[in-house]
Amino acid sequence: MNTAKNSHTIDVVFVLAVACAFAASVLTVLMLGANVYGSMQKTSEEEFKSRVCLSYIAAKIHANDSLGKLHVGTYEGAPALYLDAEFDGTGYNTIIYSYDGWLRELFCEKGLELELSSDSGTPVLEIGSVSFENALPNLLSIEFQGSNGDSGKLFVNLRCGGGVGT
Amino acid sequence: MKVRSTGSGSGMFLTELLMAILIFAVASAICLRVFVAANHVSAESSRLNHAVASAQNCAECFKATGGSLPETAALLGGAFTGTRAIEVRFDSGWQLLPPGEPSFCYVAAIVRMPEKAGSIDAQVTVCDIAGTKIFTIPVSSFQDQEAEL
Numbered sequence A: 001m002n003t004a005k006n007s008h009t010i011d012v013v014f015v016l017a018v019a020c021a022f023a024a025s026v027l028t029v030l031m032l033g034a035n036v037y038g039s040m041q042k043t044s045e046e047e048f049k050s051r052v053c054l055s056y057i058a059a060k061i062h063a064n065d066s067l068g069k070l071h072v073g074t075y076e077g078a079p080a081l082y083l084d085a086e087f088d089g090t091g092y093n094t095i096i097y098s099y100d101g102w103l104r105e106l107f108c109e110k111g112l113e114l115e116l117s118s119d120s121g122t123p124v125l126e127i128g129s130v131s132f133e134n135a136l137p138n139l140l141s142i143e144f145q146g147s148n149g150d151s152g153k154l155f156v157n158l159r160c161g162g163g164v165g166t
Numbered sequence B: 001m002k003v004r005s006t007g008s009g010s011g012m013f014l015t016e017l018l019m020a021i022l023i024f025a026v027a028s029a030i031c032l033r034v035f036v037a038a039n040h041v042s043a044e045s046s047r048l049n050h051a052v053a054s055a056q057n058c059a060e061c062f063k064a065t066g067g068s069l070p071e072t073a074a075l076l077g078g079a080f081t082g083t084r085a086i087e088v089r090f091d092s093g094w095q096l097l098p099p100g101e102p103s104f105c106y107v108a109a110i111v112r113m114p115e116k117a118g119s120i121d122a123q124v125t126v127c128d129i130a131g132t133k134i135f136t137i138p139v140s141s142f143q144d145q146e147a148e149l
Helices: A002-063 B010-064 B069-076
Strands: A070-075 A078-087 A090-099 A102-109 A122-126 A129-136 A139-145 A151-157 B085-090 B106-112 B119-128 B133-142
Touching: A002 A078, A002 A090, A002 A102, A002 A122, A002 A139, A002 A151, A002 B010, A070 A129, A078 A129, A090 A129, A129 B010, A139 B010, A151 B010, B010 B069, B010 B085, B010 B106, B010 B119, B010 B133, B069 B085, B069 B106
Parallel strands: none
Antiparallel strands: A070 A078, A078 A090, A090 A102, A102 A122, A129 A139, A139 A151, B085 B106, B106 B119, B119 B133
């Protein structure tokens, strides 16, 4: 009688153990899948920001690649790239800079001094910082720092042959 | 008279559970393969992105210097490997390493091609430490044609 009771208990315990092992396996596979998806998403997002930021600036430079139309400087202390244009006899600047964790673009009349604030400029992309440098008279160096510490560098050769002033 | 004890039902439950585990094992094997493949594709994609960016930088510097390898090497932080080639080394995170650093993971090489009238040509190749080509791009620096006219 006792033996029958013990074997009955063992049966139940064994079944429960198998069920627990099954549940643990399910959880493990789910966690593995979630981790893989999470890391893929994170990598994809970081690469997107870096690639898009540098590609956007490169596209802007190529669109304004004329002699003397590009200037590297500062805008309210922040490293900035000035792209000159003229419409109806009036000079305008497109200023690309980073402020408050965002890559921003400001289109304004040449010489108009606007106070740097979170309202000035159109936010383009969330980044850490961006800096510009004249590596050569016809070569611009753009360095990007992401908000999560990743960085990237891009060199842009000016087809106009020069004219990157300060 | 022996009283035959009826089954507790755990036998049937165990059978059903084992069937469920079997089906789960098959499904999870497929899922795990997919996860591994997805991770691999993501890593390859990231590697290719960085390789393209490095190759683009090499090409832009080469064009900006008019095909001068010493100036290009100075701009990129690379080193001469011969009279007609330079290489730039990167670590596993695609951060620039000092020239000649032995423990590198990736390398971008600019190899100058034989001379051609009117242009200086080169091939930019990005490889990993095993020599597997990741990305390659030709680049030409055209000489000033006004001088020819």
